[in-house]
Amino acid sequence: MNKNKKETFFWTSYSDLMTSLFFVMLVLFVLVIVLLHNKMTDIDKDRKATQAQLDKIKEIDESVKNIDKNYFQYDADFKRYTLKNINSSFKSNSSDMNDISKQDKDKLCEAGRSIKKFVQDAVTNNPEVKYLLIIEGQSSKDNYQYNYELSYERALALVKYWNSERISFNDNHCEIIISGSGQDSPFRIKENENRNQRFVIHIIPKIGEIK
Numbered sequence: 001m002n003k004n005k006k007e008t009f010f011w012t013s014y015s016d017l018m019t020s021l022f023f024v025m026l027v028l029f030v031l032v033i034v035l036l037h038n039k040m041t042d043i044d045k046d047r048k049a050t051q052a053q054l055d056k057i058k059e060i061d062e063s064v065k066n067i068d069k070n071y072f073q074y075d076a077d078f079k080r081y082t083l084k085n086i087n088s089s090f091k092s093n094s095s096d097m098n099d100i101s102k103q104d105k106d107k108l109c110e111a112g113r114s115i116k117k118f119v120q121d122a123v124t125n126n127p128e129v130k131y132l133l134i135i136e137g138q139s140s141k142d143n144y145q146y147n148y149e150l151s152y153e154r155a156l157a158l159v160k161y162w163n164s165e166r167i168s169f170n171d172n173h174c175e176i177i178i179s180g181s182g183q184d185s186p187f188r189i190k191e192n193e194n195r196n197q198r199f200v201i202h203i204i205p206k207i208g209e210i211k
Contacts, residue, residue: 066118066121066122067081067114067115067118067203068111068114068117068118069084070084070110070114071083071084071085071086071107071110071111071114072084072111072114078186078187080187080202081203082187082200082201083108083111083200083201085107086104086107086108086111087100087101087104088100088104088108088158088198088199089194089195089197089198090154090197090198091197092140092142092194092197093144093150094197095137095150095153095154095156095157096157097157097158097160097161105161108158108161108162109162109165109167111201112162112165112167113167115133115169115201115203116167116168116169116174118203119131119133119169119170119173119174120170120173123173129205129206130172130173130174130175130205130206131173131174131175131203131204131205131206132174132175132177132202132203132204132205132206133169133174133175133176133177133201133202133203134176134177134179134201134202134203134204135155135156135158135159135176135177135178135179135199135200135201136151136155136179136180136181136185136187136199136200136201136202137150137151137152137153137154137155137156137178137179137180137181137198137199138151138154138180138181138182138183138185138187138188138196138197138198138199138200139151139154139182139183139196139197140183140193140194140196140197141183141193141196142183142193147182147183148180148181148182149180150180150182151180151181151182151183151199152178152179152180153180154180154197154198154199155178155179155180155199156178157199158199159176159178175206183196185200187200
């Protein structure tokens with residue numbers, strides 16, 4: 001093979017190689033662009049889904065404001081709603097609901113019914129949400145040996161009283177937790193210790209899977 005033929009063969013092979021490499025690089029470039037586009041699309045979908053979930057959580061959290069203002073008022077110090085104009089104080093070392101006047105027990109019944117209605121309405125609007133209804137009994141700081149037991153019995157007394165008045169809650173939508181915090185709860189009336197011989201009601205959204 002003469003020199004001219006060798007050079008022609010070399011440049012032809014070189015040209016074919018460069019063409020092949022260019023084609024491979026072009027395919028890889030297109031593939032990367034497609035993958036990046038799909039990834040950005042997924043990220044945008046996730047971002048929108050996350051924002052929608054956050055908006056739904058905020059909506060559910062804000063829904064507590066719809067509770068009946070005749071029986072509950074907002075406590076800015078603890079950022080929660082508390083019983084309004086209802087004296088739920090017990091006598092010292094007692095968990096007897098008869099310590100509470102009939103007028104206030106009637107108000108407690110209406111408060112219980114308003115909670116039940118609130119939960120039913122809230123679940124109708126947001127089927128994925130459930131609520132924790134925490135009845136927290138308390139006691140005054142008198143160093144009584146059985147303050148924890150006593151505070152629990154006070155919370156239990158309210159639930160039993162509601163049951164006797166046929167005020168119950170759907171377990172699928174509202175979980176009731178009976179607790180006794182003794183004299184250690186932060187939700188206390190500091191100005192008058194005797195008024196802490198009571199129970200406190202907490203209503204907390206329990207958010208499930210948001211689709």
